[in-house]
Structure formats: C-alpha cells, structure tokens
Amino acid sequence: MDLFLQRLVDGLANGAIYAALALAIVLVFQTSGIVNFAQGEMGMLATYLVWALTDVGVPVLLAILAAMVVSFAGGAALERLLIRRIDPEDHLVTVLVMTGLFTLFGALALIFFGSDGRQVPSPFPEGSLALGSVRVPYATIGALLVLGAVCAGLAVLLRSTKLGLGLRAVAQNRASSALSGLPVGRLLGIGWGLAAALGALAGVLVTSLGLYLEPSMMLPVLVYAMAAATLGGLDSGVGAVVAGLLLGVAESLAVGYVKVLGTESALGVAAVVMLLTMALRPSGLFGTTKVARV
Amino acid sequence: MTAHPLLEVRELSAGYGSTTVLRDVELRIDAGEVVVLLGPNGAGKTTLLRALTGSVRAHGDLRFAGASLARTTTDGRARLGIAHVPQGRGTFTDLTVEENLLVGGYTRRDREARADLDRWYDFFPRLGERRHQLAGSMSGGEQQMLAVARALMLRPRLLLLDEPSLGLAPVVTQALFRQLGRLSTETALTMLVVEQAAHLALGIASRAYTLTHGTISAPLSPQDLADQEELRRVYLGAAHAAGQAQTTTKGRTAWTSSSNGSSTA
Numbered sequence: 125m126d127l128f129l130q131r132l133v134d135g136l137a138n139g140a141i142y143a144a145l146a147l148a149i150v151l152v153f154q155t156s157g158i159v160n161f162a163q164g165e166m167g168m169l170a171t172y173l174v175w176a177l178t179d180v181g182v183p184v185l186l187a188i189l190a191a192m193v194v195s196f197a198g199g200a201a202l203e204r205l206l207i208r209r210i211d212p213e214d215h216l217v218t219v220l221v222m223t224g225l226f227t228l229f230g231a232l233a234l235i236f237f238g239s240d241g242r243q244v245p246s247p248f249p250e251g252s253l254a255l256g257s258v259r260v261p262y263a264t265i266g267a268l269l270v271l272g273a274v275c276a277g278l279a280v281l282l283r284s285t286k287l288g289l290g291l292r293a294v295a296q297n298r299a300s301s302a303l304s305g306l307p308v309g310r311l312l313g314i315g316w317g318l319a320a321a322l323g324a325l326a327g328v329l330v331t332s333l334g335l336y337l338e339p340s341m342m343l344p345v346l347v348y349a350m351a352a353a354t355l356g357g358l359d360s361g362v363g364a365v366v367a368g369l370l371l372g373v374a375e376s377l378a379v380g381y382v383k384v385l386g387t388e389s390a391l392g393v394a395a396v397v398m399l400l401t402m403a404l405r406p407s408g409l410f411g412t413t414k415v416a417r418v
Numbered sequence: 419m420t421a422h423p424l425l426e427v428r429e430l431s432a433g434y435g436s437t438t439v440l441r442d443v444e445l446r447i448d449a450g451e452v453v454v455l456l457g458p459n460g461a462g463k464t465t466l467l468r469a470l471t472g473s474v475r476a477h478g479d480l481r482f483a484g485a486s487l488a489r490t491t492t493d494g495r496a497r498l499g500i501a502h503v504p505q506g507r508g509t510f511t512d513l514t515v516e517e518n519l520l521v522g523g524y525t526r527r528d529r530e531a532r533a534d535l536d537r538w539y540d541f542f543p544r545l546g547e548r549r550h551q552l553a554g555s556m557s558g559g560e561q562q563m564l565a566v567a568r569a570l571m572l573r574p575r576l577l578l579l580d581e582p583s584l585g586l587a588p589v590v591t592q593a594l595f596r597q598l599g600r601l602s603t604e605t606a607l608t609m610l611v612v613e614q615a616a617h618l619a620l621g622i623a624s625r626a627y628t629l630t631h632g633t634i635s636a637p638l639s640p641q642d643l644a645d646q647e648e649l650r651r652v653y654l655g656a657a658h659a660a661g662q663a664q665t666t667t668k669g670r671t672a673w674t675s676s677s678n679g680s681s682t683a
Contacts, residue, residue, distance in 0.1 A: 292512075296510045303502045306493055
C-alpha cells in the first residue's frame with residue numbers, strides 16, 4: 125500500500141508538469157485553432173534562459189520570472205510574425221509549420237548550448253516531507269502548488285476580467301469578435317504569450333524535479349502533454365489539468381508495476397491513451413462535441 | 419450635419435478566391451435612413467455586407483462619413499461604428515446573454531457599456547429575463563434579438579442586418595421588425611437591411627436597392643417601389659402576393675403611412 129501511495133505521489137509531480145504544458149497547448153488551440161507541437165521546445169529554450177541568468181548570479185525566482193516575461197513576448201511575436209499568416213483550416217500547412225518550429229527550436233538549443241546536460245537551480249527547497257512512510261518531495265509539493273496557482277490565475281483572468289472575456293470571445297467565434305470591434309490580433313497574441321509563459325514554467329518544473337536541462341528534455345513531456353490535451357478534450361482547460369495529473373499517475377504506476385516497461389517505453393502509455401481517446405471519445409473527457417447548427 | 423453621406427460606395431467589386439460576386443456596385447446611405455437591399459438568393463447581398471465590414475476581398479471606393487475604409491480592418495471598422503448582424507447571428511453560444519452583450523460593448527468604456535446593458539434589457543425584455551442564461555440555449559428569435567442588441571452595444575452609426583428573419587416564425591419576424599422600426603424612429607439609427615421578408619423590411623424602409631447577379635440597381639424611393647408592379651412581383655414574391663395577400667397589404671399600408679409620416683415631419 126505504501127509503495128502504491130509513493131508511486132501515486134511520484135506520478136503527481138510529473139502529472140503537474142504534463143498538466144501545465146497541456147494547459148498551454150489547450151490555450152493556443154482554443155484561441156488559434158492550432159496545435160502547437162513546439163510548445164515544449166519553447167519551454168525548453170526558456171529554461172535555458174533561466175539557466176543562463178542564474179549562471180551569472182541572478183536569483184532563481186527572478187530568473188524564472190524574467191524567462192516567463194521573455195517567453196510571453198516571444199510567443200506573442202511568433203503569433204504576430206508567423207502564425208497569423210497561416211490558415212488553421214489548412215491542416216497540412218499548419219502541421220508543416222509546427223513541425224518546422226519544433227525542429228528549429230531544438231536545433232537552436234543544440235547550436236547555442238550543445239547537448240551536455242546542465243543543472244538548473246531549483247526554486248524549491250531540497251528534501252521531502254514524510255507522511256507516514258510516504259515521502260513527498262518539496263519539489264512535488266511545489267510543482268502542485270504552482271499548477272494550482274496557474275489554474276486559479278487563469279480562472280480569474282478568463283472568468284472575471286474584460287481581457288478574459290475578450291479571449292473567450294475570440295476563442296469561440298473569431299469572425300463575430302472582429303465584427304464587435306475586438307482587437308482580434310492582439311488577443312490572439314496574448315493567448316500565445318500566455319501559453320509560452322506557461323510552457324516556460326513547465327520547463328522549469330522539469331528541471332526542479334532534478335532532471336538535467338538538455339535540448340531534448342521536453343520531448344517526453346510533450347508526448348504526455350499532447351496525450352493529456354487529447355484525453356481532457358482539446359478545448360477544455362479543466363480537462364487538460366485533470367488528464368495531465370491522471371497521465372502522470374498512470375505513467376508512474378505502469379513503470380512501477382509493469383516490469384517490462386522502462387522509463388522510456390512508458391511513453392507507450394501516452395500513445396495508448398491518445399489512440400484510445402481518438403477511437404472511443406474523440407472530443408475527450410471534458411471537451412465539447414462539436415454540433416453544427418444550420 | 420456633415421456634407422458627406424454616412425456611407426458611400428463606388429465601383430465596388432468583391433468576391434471569394436477567383437470568383438467575382440459583385441461588380442461596380444454604387445450605394446449611398448445618409449444618416450438616419452433605413453435602406454433595404456432586395457434581391458434573389460445568390461445575388462450577392464451577403465457579400466455586399468461582408469465587403470462593407472471588410473470580411474471579403476473587395477476593390478473600389480468605400481467611404482464612411484467621408485473617410486476611406488480601404489486600409490481599415492474588420493475590427494477597426496467596428497470601432498468606427500459599423501455594426502454587422504451576420505446571417506446566422508454569430509452568437510457566442512457558450513457565453514451568457516450578458517457576456518454576449520458585453521463583448522458587443524467591448525470597445526466602449528465599462529461604465530457606458532454597463533449603462534447600455536440596462537437600456538437594451540429594457541428594449542428587449544426577454545434578454546433581461548435571460549441575462550445569465552447561455553446564449554446557445556435560447557430560441558432562434560431570442561438569439562436574433564440578442565444579435566441585434568449585441569450590435570447595438572457598439573453604439574453603431576450604421577447597423578448592417580443580414581436576413582434577420584432567417585429561420586424565424588412569421589410572428590417572431592414581425593415582432594423583430596416592429597422593434598427595428600422603433601429603433602429607427604426613436605434613435606434615428608441608420609440601417610442597411612438585407613431581407614427576404616421584403617414586405618416587412620419595406621415597412622420600415624426609406625429607400626431600397628435591388629441586387630441581381632452582382633449588379634445593383636439605382637436607388638428606389640418608396641414611391642418607386644409602390645409603383646412598380648413588376649418589382650413587387652419579383653421581390654415581394656408571387657407566394658406572398660397569392661397566399662399572404664393580407665400581410666403584404668398590411669406591410670405596404672404600414673410603409674406607406676411611415677413614408678407619409680416622414681414627409682410631414
């Protein structure tokens with residue numbers, strides 16, 4: 125039982141990261157109708173910024189904040205300069221552009237930073253909290269608290285502010301939003317910016333769990349986040365978070381109890397979840413089924 | 419008073435992709451007018467409204483209160499005061515009625531927008547009753563009221579309406595046009611209405627144009643319209659003439675009296 129609980133706790137840490145990145149993917153999909161494959165790589169680049177800043181002596185929390193601000197600006201700029209030129213209905217072009225960005229960001233990291241792992245200071249204290257015989261690392265508690273704060277912040281932003289109303293309106297009906305005079309372009313840029321800042325946070329959380337920073341760091345995270353976004357429903361923020369946590373736990377339990385699965389082959393869990401979702405419930409657990417009313 | 423008409427369109431052509439739908443359209447709307455655009459299906463009426471809001475490819479001279487719209491985007495035109503109630507209403511179905519209206523008033527100061535909410539709840543009491551309900555759960559007629567109210571939240575100088583009667587029961591359509599007529603008389607709101615229910619639309623119109631195969635007619639005064647048997651047959655529809663003679667007559671009576679009203683005013 126204790127082992128089971130320990131695996132549950134371990135899974136929640138990863139789950140919080142999957143949830144954060146899945147939330148970023150959902151945010152972009154909702155506003156632009158595009159699935160951003162490069163979301164994780166953008167977060168990885170932002171984590172390099174955190175590393176570079178802390179390397180020259182900037183306090184880690186300040187470095188994270190700076191990386192989020194830069195990511196926001198970068199995400200908004202990317203939307204403005206590139207994404208706005210693509211028609212999200214043109215799936216082939218969208219996939220090509222997103223794959224291109226994914227490759228580009230990975231290559232940039234390799235060129236500038238090489239493939240050596242770097243240690244990024246964690247914003248959380250070392251050690252863990254003992255609950256009976258289950259050890260809950262402070263990093264796990266930290267990751268869950270960050271996720272909770274992000275969810276609360278996004279909920280307040282989207283539900284109770286004028287900016288949030290604008291974002292929701294653009295997400296639902298871009299044409300009507302423009303006809304109502306909403307600054308559609310700026311709102312789309314803000315959506316991409318918020319997602320990029322969230323991706324940066326996900327990258328930092330990965331390194332705070334003790335992983336080394338390297339260009340391919342976010343790959344497994346992206347696969348799980350995509351699976352979480354699919355399972356939760358691509359248009360549901362709540363779904364992304366719930367499914368992200370679920371997948372983290374599922375991964376941890378699968379690795380723990382299914383002996384043939386190593387950490388690498390546990391990616392199969394994500395693939396199976398995605399395939400099953402697409403086959404059984406394409407709109408996801410929390411997603412809305414699209415009904416066209418004529 | 420300005421010397422310019424509120425909207426002036428010259429040599430407008432517009433279309434989708436490589437297809438040209440509109441050719442050399444000339445149109446002029448003065449402040450306070452209600453202009454009706456009639457024409458058979460596929461003539462380009464919707465395209466014309468979309469060209470005015472900048473949602474389709476268009477060439478030609480578009481002027482709003484004397485200023486060219488050539489470089490103004492769709493949302494920019496809305497901020498200038500051109501509101502469009504599109505065909506199919508464009509409702510934000512997953513937002514509440516009140517949120518829909520606040521989106522409509524997004525470009526205005528919060529306090530003004532809030533004040534206007536009450537005004538339109540007063541004008542469309544159904545919307546007030548359902549303010550916290552999701553817009554998608556309302557009936558077609560209520561959604562059409564909402565679409566109009568959302569457009570009004572912009573405090574438009576020009577309201578474009580694309581077939582507001584589409585999919586509505588006749589009695590609902592009549593109620594809607596009564597409200598539109600009230601808007602015109604009480605607030606002198608300028609409107610351009612595309613409508614198949616021509617007898618109702620002409621009831622509130624000061625002028626009309628007809629659009630056929632992408633080509634627009636000269637402006638027709640109410641008197642022209644009354645005199646043209648042929649036009650009535652084509653645009654008011656043979657079915658109306660036969661089956662709904664009562665309504666048609668009533669519609670025309672209303673419109674004749676309103677034109678009398680404006681001439682004596």
